[in-house]
Amino acid sequence: MDELNDLFFAYSTTIGVLGINGLLALSVWLTLYCGQLTLGNAAFMGIAAYSSALLTMRADVPFPLALLIGALLAGLVALPLGATVFRLRGVYLAIATLAFGEVIRVVILAIPATGKGQGLVGIPPTTELWHIYLSLAVVTYLLARVRLSTIGRAWSAIREDEVAAASQGIAVRRYKLLAFVLGALIAGLAGGLSAHFNFALQPDEFGFARAVQILVFAVVGGVPNVLGPLLGALLFTVLPEILRSLQEYRDIFQGAVLVLVIVYLPRGLVTLFQLRRTRRLQRVGAADVA
Amino acid sequence: MLLETAGLTKRFGGVTAVDGIDLSVAPGQVFGLIGPNGAGKTTLINLLSGQLRADAGAVRFDGADVTASPAHRLTYLGLARTFQGVRLFKGLSVLENVLVGRHVRMRSDVLARLVPFRAAGAGDRAAALALLDRVGLRARAGALAGELAYGDQRRLEIARALASEPRLLILDEPAAGMNPTESVGLRSLMTELVAGGLTIILIEHDVRLVMDACARVAVLNFGRKIAEGTPAEIQADPLVREAYLGAADG
Amino acid sequence: MLEQIYNAVFVGSIYALFALGFTLVFSVLDILNLAHPAIFTVGAFTALFVMQAGVPAPLALVIAAVVCGLLGVLLDRVAFAPLRRRGAPPLSAMISSIGVALILTRLIQLRYGPDLQAYPAGSVPSGVLDVGSLQLDGLRLVIIVVALALMVGLTFLVRRTPLGRQLRALAEDPRAARLLGVDVERAIAATFFISAGLGGVAGVLYGFATNSPYSQMGLPFELKAFTVMVVGGMGSIPGALVGAYLLSFGETASLAFLPSELRDAFAFGLLFIVLLVRPNGLLGQKSPDRV
Numbered sequence: 001m002d003e004l005n006d007l008f009f010a011y012s013t014t015i016g017v018l019g020i021n022g023l024l025a026l027s028v029w030l031t032l033y034c035g036q037l038t039l040g041n042a043a044f045m046g047i048a049a050y051s052s053a054l055l056t057m058r059a060d061v062p063f064p065l066a067l068l069i070g071a072l073l074a075g076l077v078a079l080p081l082g083a084t085v086f087r088l089r090g091v092y093l094a095i096a097t098l099a100f101g102e103v104i105r106v107v108i109l110a111i112p113a114t115g116k117g118q119g120l121v122g123i124p125p126t127t128e129l130w131h132i133y134l135s136l137a138v139v140t141y142l143l144a145r146v147r148l149s150t151i152g153r154a155w156s157a158i159r160e161d162e163v164a165a166a167s168q169g170i171a172v173r174r175y176k177l178l179a180f181v182l183g184a185l186i187a188g189l190a191g192g193l194s195a196h197f198n199f200a201l202q203p204d205e206f207g208f209a210r211a212v213q214i215l216v217f218a219v220v221g222g223v224p225n226v227l228g229p230l231l232g233a234l235l236f237t238v239l240p241e242i243l244r245s246l247q248e249y250r251d252i253f254q255g256a257v258l259v260l261v262i263v264y265l266p267r268g269l270v271t272l273f274q275l276r277r278t279r280r281l282q283r284v285g286a287a288d289v290a
Numbered sequence: 291m292l293l294e295t296a297g298l299t300k301r302f303g304g305v306t307a308v309d310g311i312d313l314s315v316a317p318g319q320v321f322g323l324i325g326p327n328g329a330g331k332t333t334l335i336n337l338l339s340g341q342l343r344a345d346a347g348a349v350r351f352d353g354a355d356v357t358a359s360p361a362h363r364l365t366y367l368g369l370a371r372t373f374q375g376v377r378l379f380k381g382l383s384v385l386e387n388v389l390v391g392r393h394v395r396m397r398s399d400v401l402a403r404l405v406p407f408r409a410a411g412a413g414d415r416a417a418a419l420a421l422l423d424r425v426g427l428r429a430r431a432g433a434l435a436g437e438l439a440y441g442d443q444r445r446l447e448i449a450r451a452l453a454s455e456p457r458l459l460i461l462d463e464p465a466a467g468m469n470p471t472e473s474v475g476l477r478s479l480m481t482e483l484v485a486g487g488l489t490i491i492l493i494e495h496d497v498r499l500v501m502d503a504c505a506r507v508a509v510l511n512f513g514r515k516i517a518e519g520t521p522a523e524i525q526a527d528p529l530v531r532e533a534y535l536g537a538a539d540g
Numbered sequence: 541m542l543e544q545i546y547n548a549v550f551v552g553s554i555y556a557l558f559a560l561g562f563t564l565v566f567s568v569l570d571i572l573n574l575a576h577p578a579i580f581t582v583g584a585f586t587a588l589f590v591m592q593a594g595v596p597a598p599l600a601l602v603i604a605a606v607v608c609g610l611l612g613v614l615l616d617r618v619a620f621a622p623l624r625r626r627g628a629p630p631l632s633a634m635i636s637s638i639g640v641a642l643i644l645t646r647l648i649q650l651r652y653g654p655d656l657q658a659y660p661a662g663s664v665p666s667g668v669l670d671v672g673s674l675q676l677d678g679l680r681l682v683i684i685v686v687a688l689a690l691m692v693g694l695t696f697l698v699r700r701t702p703l704g705r706q707l708r709a710l711a712e713d714p715r716a717a718r719l720l721g722v723d724v725e726r727a728i729a730a731t732f733f734i735s736a737g738l739g740g741v742a743g744v745l746y747g748f749a750t751n752s753p754y755s756q757m758g759l760p761f762e763l764k765a766f767t768v769m770v771v772g773g774m775g776s777i778p779g780a781l782v783g784a785y786l787l788s789f790g791e792t793a794s795l796a797f798l799p800s801e802l803r804d805a806f807a808f809g810l811l812f813i814v815l816l817v818r819p820n821g822l823l824g825q826k827s828p829d830r831v
Contacts, residue, residue, distance in 0.1 A: 037631050037634075084816055085815075085816070087816070087819075088815060088816075088819060090630070090631060091570075091572050091630065091631065091634065091774075092770075092774075092815060092819060094572075094631070094634070095572075095766050095770065095811070095815065096811075096812060096815045096816075098763070098766070099763075099766065099767075099808045099811040099812045099815070100808075100812065102763055102804065102808045103805055103808045103809060103812065106801070106802060106804050106805040106808065107805070109801055110799065110801045110802055110805075116801070142404065145400075145403045145404050146400060146403065146404075148403055149398070149399050149400045149403040150393065150396055150397075150398050150399050150400065150411075151398065151400055153386065153389060153390055153393075154390070154393060156379065156381075156382055156386070156390075157379050157382070157390040157393075159381075160378075160379035160380060160381050160382060161377050161378075161379060161380075163341060163361075163373075163377060164373065164377040164378070164379065165379075165390070166340075166341070166360070166361040166362050167339060167340075167341070167361050167362075167365060167370070167371055167373075168362075168365060168390050168391050168393050168394075168450065168454065169362045169365030169366050169393045169394030169454055170362055170390070170393055171360075171362045172362065208759060208762075208763065212638055212642075215635070215638075216638070216639075219635055248650065249646070249650075250646075251642040251643065251645065251646035252642070252643045252646045252647065254639075254642055255638075255639040255640060255641070255642030255643035255646070256639065256643060257639075258635065258636070258638060258639030258642070259618065259619050259636050259639035259640060259643075262619075262623065262628075262632055262635055262636040262639070263619075263622045263623060263636065266626075266628060266632065
């Protein structure tokens with residue numbers, strides 16, 4: 001029992017990061033599920049991470065409230081952003097959201113309160129593992145149920161054919177915007193939790209590399225259902241920890257898996273675990289983002 | 291009039307694809323729209339169904355000005371369509387396609403869904419299955435739409451359009467790719483639907499089907515309406531013979 | 541003032557070289573190749589590698605160009621060709637290229653670490669130009685000239701040669717190109733060779749100019765290249781040239797009214813605004829909003 005405890009303690013950081021990565025993977029799953037590739041979630045995470053950390057550090061706001069405000073702030077930024085960028089499609093949408101992410105990073109670097117390039121240090125380490133995993137469980141459950149609802153069906157229709165979806169009476173841009181804002185809220189929640197888990201924040205944590213990483217989780221895991229992104233997060237968080245020798249080669253491993261999955265398993269690893277019939281019924285993944 | 295257009299115009303660059311079209315479609319009939327390739331038929335229905343925005347002119351649906359209404363709003367108001375070349379949700383099941391078609395007539399079930407294990411919308415499922423019955427696809431409800439044969443895909447697309455309970459249904463070349471038996475089936479389905487109060491605008495290359503099925507026919511050429519009347523009048527019109535039938539024969 | 545203009549021309553030339561390769565692949569194949577910045581970096585480090593073995597700088601430039609060109613062809617075979625055969629959407633290719641970028645960048649780090657490197661002392665030619673009272677870096681002039689020559693060469697290649705005609709046909713309509721007898725796979729291989737070769741040259745030249753190549757040096761250029769391409773119109777070669785100099789001069793001018801931390805915000809703000817106001821770019825024709 002003690003050994004188990006030790007193990008748990010030794011890996012508690014990894015376990016926490018895993019849960020946060022799971023939330024992030026789910027945040028981008030939403031837009032991928034309706035066929036849109038967006039790369040803004042790292043920035044939403046950053047917005048919430050900085051704002052919630054500043055609230056607890058400088059304004060003595062209670063942790064749960066700071067978490068909530070941070071996530072809402074991310075959602076609030078996503079609303080006008082989504083309303084404008086969803087005029088764009090495909091690669092243009094990806095570039096626009098990426099540019100937004102860079103703007104946020106540069107802005108963080110320019111505001112004195114964020115500690116600029118030095119980062120923000122001394123954030124109260126309030127986040128407990130159960131906070132992370134409770135959030136993850138709730139978000140996973142909600143998304144799994146929403147996927148089955150009329151909203152989820154509308155998202156699927158948009159992914160399959162936007163023009164046909166609109167002619168079935170689906171307000172395409174409104175549904176895309178909904179997915180985008182919900183994604184931002186979840187990324188924001190992950191950001192707040194992560195800030196109070198890690199003690200310090202650096203602007204570079206929320207740049208291009210993070211945006212790509214989040215996308216990789218979801219795409220490699222697969223988009224057909226909410227388990228795919230979680231699987232992706234699990235694979236890329238835990239495997240490098242288990243195989244210590246992989247640490248150095250982590251990016252190579254990650255890059256190779258990404259290429260292999262896109263080429264040979266375009267709907268993600270999760271399709272390996274699905275029954276043949278459901279796999280047939282739910283073909284969706286990177287292969288459907290266009 | 292259920293649908294009226296006045297001076298409807300759409301330009302692409304220098305080309306005027308639809309040029310000052312006036313149409314009035316009375317309720318409870320099949321209204322045919324014919325013309326040679328590139329006459330502007332598809333552009334016209336894209337304007338009517340809100341996929342494209344007109345450069346000039348107006349569209350009225352059931353008395354209300356809908357010129358600037360987006361496609362999803364028109365579906366809500368009671369206008370449904372199929373596409374030339376079929377646009378199904380190929381990765382979704384046959385049943386799900388029809389359920390998406392019912393989108394505007396369904397209440398959002400998100401809150402109900404959040405309760406564990408609860409499945410919602412039994413009534414909508416039943417309605418969707420009934421529609422599949424009607425077009426003879428009930429047995430394939432669980433198949434992927436993309437796996438259906440072409441003729442079946444066409445019928446599924448019609449079922450999906452009907453699922454929104456439209457008052458006006460626009461069919462864009464529904465008989466293309468159908469065999470003669472399926473074509474006859476389509477013909478009798480249209481008759482049934484019109485008897486039930488639906489209005490249909492039919493765009494079709496198969497002149498015989500149009501002449502058989504339609505109460506009135508409008509003929510387009512180079513974006514303009516060159517004739518309108520009963521099938522008999524259209525067949526007798528020299529302009530039409532020259533522009534359309536002549537072109538088709540020769 | 542003159543010094544700033546000189547600098548803006550230099551930076552714009554690097555932007556242009558970088559973005560040309562990026563744009564070429566996009567215009568022919570509709571792929572946003574996110575491994576391009578990694579290839580840029582590979583170029584700088586290939587030159588470092590051979591120069592440490594005593595190869596002179598001009599030859600190192602040529603070697604790096606060829607190595608990167610071949611790497612580009614390999615990249616296509618591994619990461620894009622299988623997707624093309626399956627008819628996967630272009631964004632799959634973009635995601636696949638991210639994987640390759642991760643691998644290449646890490647490989648460089650395994651050999652050279654994450655820190656700034658330097659070319660062997662005295663191996664990079666240097667000199668100073670006296671223009672009136674100003675002293676300008678002579679190496680940069682050489683770089684500008686090389687970059688301009690390559691831009692002219694590429695434009696000539698695309699406009700005037702049989703290969704260029706094939707590439708344009710392919711960009712227009714791959715199926716028609718095949719029917720016209722274009723060896724599509726060969727033309728695509730040529731596209732990647734040229735694109736990656738240009739990327740590699742850009743990397744070497746930038747590496748020489750700063751004399752501090754590092755494993756992530758491509759990343760800022762990737763983000764700038766998005767701006768360049770979008771401003772010029774995605775897939776437009778003349779557009780990329782115009783966009784590159786517009787951006788470099790704009791950035792230089794922005795320093796007059798923006799604090800230097802916000803210098804990058806100019807590029808991304810510009811990118812953002814052009815995307816929303818004029819998504820076809822200033823010279824582009826391809827519509828981003830095809831129905």
